[in-house]
Amino acid sequence: MTAAAGEVPDTGASFRAEIYEQPDALIRLIEAPATAAACDALAEGGRRTVRLVGHGSSDAAASYGVYAFGLLPGWTAMRDSISLTVYYDAQIALVESVVIGLSQSGRTPDVVEYATRARSRGAATIAVTNDPGSSLAEACDVTLPLAAGPERSVAASKTYLNTVAAMLLLAGSAAGRREETAEVIRTTAEVLRTALPALEEAASRLATAFAYVGRMYVIGRGIEFATAREIALKLTETCRVAAEPLTATDLVHGPIAAVDALVPVWTIASPDESLHAVKDAAARARDAGAVLIASGSAASDIDGAAYRLPVPPAPTPLAAPLLSVVAGQLFAAALARMKGLDPDQPERLSKVTLAP
Amino acid sequence: MTAAAGEVPDTGASFRAEIYEQPDALIRLIEAPATAAACDALAEGGRRTVRLVGHGSSDAAASYGVYAFGLLPGWTAMRDSISLTVYYDAQIALVESVVIGLSQSGRTPDVVEYATRARSRGAATIAVTNDPGSSLAEACDVTLPLAAGPERSVAASKTYLNTVAAMLLLAGSAAGRREETAEVIRTTAEVLRTALPALEEAASRLATAFAYVGRMYVIGRGIEFATAREIALKLTETCRVAAEPLTATDLVHGPIAAVDALVPVWTIASPDESLHAVKDAAARARDAGAVLIASGSAASDIDGAAYRLPVPPAPTPLAAPLLSVVAGQLFAAALARMKGLDPDQPERLSKVTLAP
Numbered sequence: 235m236t237a238a239a240g241e242v243p244d245t246g247a248s249f250r251a252e253i254y255e256q257p258d259a260l261i262r263l264i265e266a267p268a269t270a271a272a273c274d275a276l277a278e279g280g281r282r283t284v285r286l287v288g289h290g291s292s293d294a295a296a297s298y299g300v301y302a303f304g305l306l307p308g309w310t311a312m313r314d315s316i317s318l319t320v321y322y323d324a325q326i327a328l329v330e331s332v333v334i335g336l337s338q339s340g341r342t343p344d345v346v347e348y349a350t351r352a353r354s355r356g357a358a359t360i361a362v363t364n365d366p367g368s369s370l371a372e373a374c375d376v377t378l379p380l381a382a383g384p385e386r387s388v389a390a391s392k393t394y395l396n397t398v399a400a401m402l403l404l405a406g407s408a409a410g411r412r413e414e415t416a417e418v419i420r421t422t423a424e425v426l427r428t429a430l431p432a433l434e435e436a437a438s439r440l441a442t443a444f445a446y447v448g449r450m451y452v453i454g455r456g457i458e459f460a461t462a463r464e465i466a467l468k469l470t471e472t473c474r475v476a477a478e479p480l481t482a483t484d485l486v487h488g489p490i491a492a493v494d495a496l497v498p499v500w501t502i503a504s505p506d507e508s509l510h511a512v513k514d515a516a517a518r519a520r521d522a523g524a525v526l527i528a529s530g531s532a533a534s535d536i537d538g539a540a541y542r543l544p545v546p547p548a549p550t551p552l553a554a555p556l557l558s559v560v561a562g563q564l565f566a567a568a569l570a571r572m573k574g575l576d577p578d579q580p581e582r583l584s585k586v587t588l589a590p
Numbered sequence: 591m592t593a594a595a596g597e598v599p600d601t602g603a604s605f606r607a608e609i610y611e612q613p614d615a616l617i618r619l620i621e622a623p624a625t626a627a628a629c630d631a632l633a634e635g636g637r638r639t640v641r642l643v644g645h646g647s648s649d650a651a652a653s654y655g656v657y658a659f660g661l662l663p664g665w666t667a668m669r670d671s672i673s674l675t676v677y678y679d680a681q682i683a684l685v686e687s688v689v690i691g692l693s694q695s696g697r698t699p700d701v702v703e704y705a706t707r708a709r710s711r712g713a714a715t716i717a718v719t720n721d722p723g724s725s726l727a728e729a730c731d732v733t734l735p736l737a738a739g740p741e742r743s744v745a746a747s748k749t750y751l752n753t754v755a756a757m758l759l760l761a762g763s764a765a766g767r768r769e770e771t772a773e774v775i776r777t778t779a780e781v782l783r784t785a786l787p788a789l790e791e792a793a794s795r796l797a798t799a800f801a802y803v804g805r806m807y808v809i810g811r812g813i814e815f816a817t818a819r820e821i822a823l824k825l826t827e828t829c830r831v832a833a834e835p836l837t838a839t840d841l842v843h844g845p846i847a848a849v850d851a852l853v854p855v856w857t858i859a860s861p862d863e864s865l866h867a868v869k870d871a872a873a874r875a876r877d878a879g880a881v882l883i884a885s886g887s888a889a890s891d892i893d894g895a896a897y898r899l900p901v902p903p904a905p906t907p908l909a910a911p912l913l914s915v916v917a918g919q920l921f922a923a924a925l926a927r928m929k930g931l932d933p934d935q936p937e938r939l940s941k942v943t944l945a946p
Contacts, residue, residue: 301671304674305678308681322660322812326664327664472847484645489823490939497832507677
């Protein structure tokens with residue numbers, strides 16, 4: 235039922251190939267001269283409030299950006315409301331802000347419109363996109379091309395990882411630590427390359443137990459909340475599982491009431507200062523009867539997990555999301571294949587979302 | 591199976607009584623001298639960046655605050671990361687910020703800790719809490735008591751509505767329009783009082799069709815995203831439905847792939863500039879086979895809805911969430927009763943969440 239590493243399955247071939255291409259894609263990003271130029275523009279721009287805008291996987295990466303900017307240069311970064319500016323035309327002062335528009339296609343209409351309006355009102359604007367010829371790139375002062383190469387699967391993998399890495403590089407540069415940050419990403423890429431085959435095998439074995447699961451919660455906190463969001467999105471779009479991402483604390487502020495043996499809870503456990511909150515939420519979910527999946531490099535710290543999908547340690551806590559999300563990508567790929575679904579072409583989704 | 595208005599059911603009696611008490615609670619809030627004092631302190635404090643922190647229903651109200659502050663005084667308000675400051679001790683400049691800590695009990699540990707640290711680092715701090723003697727009130731410079739009266743149901747209703755109203759009053763005051771804003775809330779409270787009995791009857795009739803629903807999406811955008819979050823939370827905690835809130839745009843960036851005839855989609859339709867996005871998302875969900883519930887005062891604008899639960903028009907777009915959420919509260923109360931669940935005491939929840 236599961237595909238061995240190296241074998242090309244009928245469905246999801248692009249998704250799987252692109253997951254495997256991620257180490258190379260990360261290295262392309264850190265080595266591209268355009269990356270350094272965009273990082274310098276941000277670091278030298280003198281604006282210390284960052285407004286991140288994107289949807290779907292790009293918005294998950296924006297969640298990570300809040301932590302990268304908060305922890306490296308100590309800047310305030312927020313996932314800004316797009317509708318306040320685009321729909322309601324709110325007159326918020328933007329001249330002291332730098333806007334980072336996130337869109338792999340560069341064609342998400344309201345992100346392009348947000349960037350256009352923010353620029354006309356005095357914000358500095360940076361496009362982070364896989365298409366440097368896109369309308370988002372045109373709308374912004376500076377472009378940081380993702381350099382991920384063409385992504386054919388509708389379910390994103392390498393563009394997500396490179397967007398997270400771009401956030402880390404931009405934040406590292408803002409803290410005057412661009413080269414050191416690039417080296418952290420390079421090391422992480424090599425750790426990932428080595429880990430991929432065994433991780434795929436483990437994820438494929440695990441997926442067999444989840445063929446009939448209709449809903450899940452995916453729990454992360456802090457730096458890893460982005461990972462929880464992205465894994466939940468992969469499960470939802472490729473496997474048709476209604477997976478909802480929650481912070482460890484949000485779980486116990488309501489949704490824990492809906493948890494029982496029919497709702498598996500996936501926890502992202504990385505060794506940082508938020509781990510105790512994830513452990514506490516996991517214990518409460520287990521007490522409610524939930525089957526626990528523990529992933530991340532601290533997966534062994536989650537007591538009573540029925541399944542574990544550990545990844546190797548990252549060189550720094552901020553690099554952990556580049557590894558921990560891959561367990562979820564590979565699990566989603568395996569589960570989709572088992573269910574006869576095609577992650578390359580999920581029903582009702584397209585590579586460029588042109589919704590309002 | 592449904593309770594007529596005025597009849598007291600065995601379970602959820604407090605939840606229902608507190609839903610009915612909301613018009614009075616709103617009026618207590620706008621008439622309390624402490625409300626005016628807290629509003630003046632914010633308006634005169636000279637800080638125009640607002641950091642909102644809370645969990646659960648308080649965090650849903652914070653989503654509303656982002657719009658109220660963006661649209662009335664044109665200030666930047668964000669739902670700030672609690673873990674950046676409390677777990678990771680990030681060194682972000684806070685001296686130009688005003689922190690608004692939201693907690694009905696005033697005892698949410700990480701919200702209290704966030705406020706304490708932010709205050710010691712130079713932020714102005716306001717507690718919005720139903721307990722002016724709580725540790726959150728102690729930790730902050732200024733307290734805006736919710737004046738909702740004792741809330742006995744674990745599932746919040748009147749403290750949520752008064753927190754939303756407090757956000758509106760604070761934002762209105764920041765724009766120099768406190769008295770006008772208070773009058774809008776007063777009018778809205780009277781509209782709600784008149785609407786309640788018929789709305790309860792309609793919600794109870796509607797709930798009978800949802801006894802076996804395990805998961806739902808709740809869709810709002812812009813000003814009404816807070817309502818989508820709060821209705822989803824009510825359904826999850828009181829009815830054990832895995833209800834996930836999504837912006838209209840986020841639905842089509844992934845989760846639409848998991849929608850089919852087994853996943854009802856609840857839409858909040860209010861007559862403002864985001865309505866077209868909600869209409870578009872609703873059309874896509876309907877095309878995927880979903881049963882649509884349309885609520886809000888523009889419920890009739892959602893084409894092809896199987897069920898409608900309209901509320902009367904609000905006096906201004908920013909007041910709409912004070913009415914539209916009540917349809918969800920009453921639906922959750924009716925559905926919980928039908929399923930034999932007790933919204934006053936959901937399993938595994940307590941009135942004060944002391945999680946990390």
